Amino acid sequence: MTQVNRLPGGQIDRSQSCKFTFDGKAYTGHAGDTLASALLANGVRLMGRSFKYHRPRGVLTAGSEEPNALVELRGGARQEPNTRATTVELYDGLLAKSQNRMGSLRFDLLAINDRFSNFLTAGFYYKTFMWPAAFWEKLYEPIIRKAAGLGSLSLKDDPDVYDKGFLHCDLLIIGAGPAGLMAALTAGRAGADVILADEDFVLGGRLNSETLTIGDQSGADWAAEVVAELTTLPNVRIMPRTTVIGAFDHGIYGAVERVSDHLYAPDAGKPRQVLWRIYTQKTILAAGATERPIAFENNDRPGIMLGSAIRSYANRFAVSADKRVAIFTNNDDGHRTAADLHAKGVKISAVVDVRPDVPRSLDYEVLHGEVVNTKGRLGLTFAEVRLADGSMRTLECGALGMSGGWNPNVHMTCHQRGRPIWNDAIAAFVPGAELPPGMVVAGAANGDLSTAGALQGGATAAKRALGLKGRLPKLPETGDASINLKPFWYVEGCSRAWLDQQNDVTVKDVKLSHQEGFRSVEHLKRYTTLGMATDQGKTSNMGGLAIMAELAGKTIPEVGTTIFRPPYTPTAIGVLGGRHRGQEFHPKRLTPSHKWAEEQGAVFVEVGNWLRAQWFPQAGETTWRESVDREVLATRKSVGVCDVTTLGKVDVQGTDAADFLNKIYCNGFAKLAVGKTRYGLMLREDGIAMDDGTAARLAEDHFVVTTTTANALPVYRHMEFVRQCLFPDMDVQLISTTEAWAQYAVAGPNSRKLLSQIVDQDISNDAFPFMACANITICGGLRARLFRISFSGELAYEIAVPTAYGDALIRKIMEAGAQYDVTPYGTEALGVMRIEKGHAAGNELNGTTTALNLGMGRMVSKTKDSIGSKLSEREGLNGEGQLYQVGIKPIDPKDPVPAGGHLMNADGPVDAAHDQGYATSACYSPNLGHAIAIGFLKNGADRMGEQMRLVSPLTGVDVKVEITSAHFIDPEGERLRA
Amino acid sequence: MHDLQPMTALGGDAPQVDTFDHVTITENDGLALASVAARMGHEKTCHTTLKKLLGAVPEPGKAVLHDPEAGFWMGPDQWMIGAPRETHELLADHLKERFGDTASITEQTGAWVCFDVIGPAMPDICERLCAVPIRRMTAGDAQRTMIHQLGCFVIRRDNPEHIRILGPRASAGSLHHALITAAHSVA
């Protein structure tokens, strides 16, 4: 098909043809077209089906406010539903499909819904599908979801990437129409850092769509000239294809830049879109205004558009909406459309004006009256007009422009709860007094609907925002005037007259809402879904409000508006996620032995952001248990090594360092000797255990504190809170050293023999006893730290070197330990050994347990003040019936004792009321040859040897168990001190 | 002398260099680092020693780009001192001697990975990575910020096309990936 509706002129590039397909049919347009303008040029008016009634629909607008012409863009994994054909920039190879249809667009089987419209009015699903309730989920909802709705998802991974970015400026200007351009020019020339953002791909706003002049130039030429000057200013950043989507607190704005949407596919490595976070001192909102339609019977046929859209298509895109165009208006703007089209040789059927004093024209017929109905199944063919004298006229036309006045785009002024106020002069809401701090509104967005007003407003706003002195620059003459509007919202007696075309809300629905008592705007919105579609009612809300006001006998400002919220236009989830998806969802933390562990074939587990070796499978091992059992047995028999770098480390120095530790730990540290390490239990102020670890005293005024891997950050934060907010005069300095040191646990009876070959100093039991710590050197001089501490219960050490040497050290340990068959072990074996030893970990320090529960009640010092010590004395946390940590073993060694299982008395009911406790950590103990668990039991300390049941009704577990000490291995601690 | 071979933060024997038309991203493996925190009541003496060491005391948000020791402000009465590792492997010990009881010194060499990002695209890359106002920063500005969820220091060097980024060493790979991705993005 040829471009039958193409006019001369316009701002398209006729030297560049773009081939595209719509619903499988090939068309040609030009660079500078949108999908909508190219389709219209090719005589395609029908572009979609409506949400509920599946009515045939075409474009209503020429901008981002479009409710109707939503298409599925591109194909395959790049398919994107619900894109507005009016904002899709045409490129060669573009692929688009209509959506929300069953069958073809012309013969949509679901158009039957239109016949049943009486059953599908506002709130229909609240009424029709009440009974039986069980049918809702299985029957009603799936049918409604299939019938109603928008485009479909590809259900494939998006192959494109999205970026986030951060920009700073003195002045953000939203919108590059006459007001925005003039503001940018004024601010840019004054040297301010300016960002000028516009959602369009050509700057100039309405100037590109009008024939009016600025000075002796066309508006479009003036805009291009201003943009050219702005481009030369290094302090001005011009951002076309960029929608500012929200005004957030304290001068932060969100903006989506469509970097690659106008390309067939993004260039390699380039993002499709960028979400910018813009920090600005001041903002000028110059977002323009949106024309509003008029409600009359069957006002939704393809070909019926906003008058300003018809003008945009003609003047900017060189497209006539049809061969014959009629206009329905309540102001002078409609006549401007007619004049522009006439000048381009388009036949004007007539201009229908509701005002009694209609302007005359020699070029076309002007009628005083109202459009009362239309005809045309898949596109407009006739408009029926009732003249002022009551007689009827039928106008033959394929397009009808509606001009109901203009609504300033006040959305962003309301993002921080500001409310717009009513302006009688233009019969529209304008920005209220309460704007987001730092915002100034200019041009049509401020209710200044003339070009002269926009230029003046833009320059003034820039001066005001930046506090510039001096007079306004000389502004060029413009050729437009006020539009003399007579408020007119809907034609008397209409019923199926569309207000919200995207959600299929009619005048009748608003009347029904009123009749049924849903009269506040917020109720009206939710009952009828008016304005709840993806266009957020940009073209529809005002009509609904006006009708509700009339029905309620109120004024429009008394009825008020609903709240505008970000985003200004629909925003892809992908761009909100940015790069943080898949493997990049969060950063990884690798331990110093990671590369070596990979070489050993380790299986890794995520612990926070850390990747830790979970176990090291060897040839022939078929299950993880085999590997873990081997690692545990080898460690207890000879020696094992485990990377424990991930434990949090905090360097605590200062003359008050010991006093400080006394505050953060419930047990005492003041008397800890230099060269010694002590276990510490940290409580929250409410007496619940927060974290545990060790503190090694390297000098009188220097400790190294360790935390659990998971709590490294919150514990550090807590320590800073205690230091800065509670004891501000303590001489203590903190810094995290978690990543500064590579640290390995070397455990097992041969650990000393192994380390003796590496450590330069004497580490015999006398020279370096249990819980000793020291700065040492290894391998002939490398600085290192050694701690004789044990999580496994064996003779064990932790050795630390600067991180860069971590890889070398693990290799050295493996080499030196070869004669003892040193075995690397992962977090699973670590877990088995600590359960065998009865050491509490995250499962036990679970945010509900106290020192007493953990069997460490006596550690809480009563002779000093520490965080949590006072509230841990609370009655409810002490006395009869408290939980105590115990060991749990099965009577039948073949039985499991799963964590999460609850302890019940051997004889007695099994229910929540008789719950005795629960198992927190469980494993198979290769040393004991059966499963073991630790857990909490009421009065557990006094119930050793008791036989109980461990039940888990959800998983069907019910086993007989015996309560034991939690220290399954070496309860006397002889191995530790060996 | 010991025979242990250090590994770079990215896991290589030698620092990694990624060269693009518009920027070069170099892993800088040659830094020794240590933090200095003034002891309470000794702030003045500590400042004097810092001034002797660097020529000036780094103000909040600033670095003093001095040779061989340079330093930047980390927090109230806390600074990070850097020097070439080749000559200052035992930087923390040396600082301890210099500052005595007036400051707490903590070795930080192993805690950080350092990248030098140099080239005309540096500001564009920065804008895709973090919220620092890169185009308003001047030589010697040092800000802590988030890059790919990682707490990093961004230091503007003398060359207007050069920033130095210090990030947590364990996440060197993730940080490097973020830098390379941003470099491709703005190409």
Next chain:
Amino acid sequence: MIIDHPLLGPRDAAEFTYLGDAKLIDRPDWQSETAAKDFYEYGYLRDNPAGWHQELWFHEAGDRSWLVVTRNTVTHEISKVEMARDVARARGRSK
């Protein structure tokens, strides 16, 4: 939101973590006769004003300072930002 850090100037609130009411600075005396009650109130009783509120924010991705931020919980307006350490000292806290 933007928090105007007393030392570093305006910083994005995303760099901070939030703790809550700055009354947490006023930790009771453990040796007081009413310590049990005092600590209970300190731990559990908070005002929840719709309006001006003094809050503790930690500059976690920054200089690791705790700040006392006076913020209007309705409008998010911030009228004052102080170093928590200075506030603590002014309220008589020491060692």
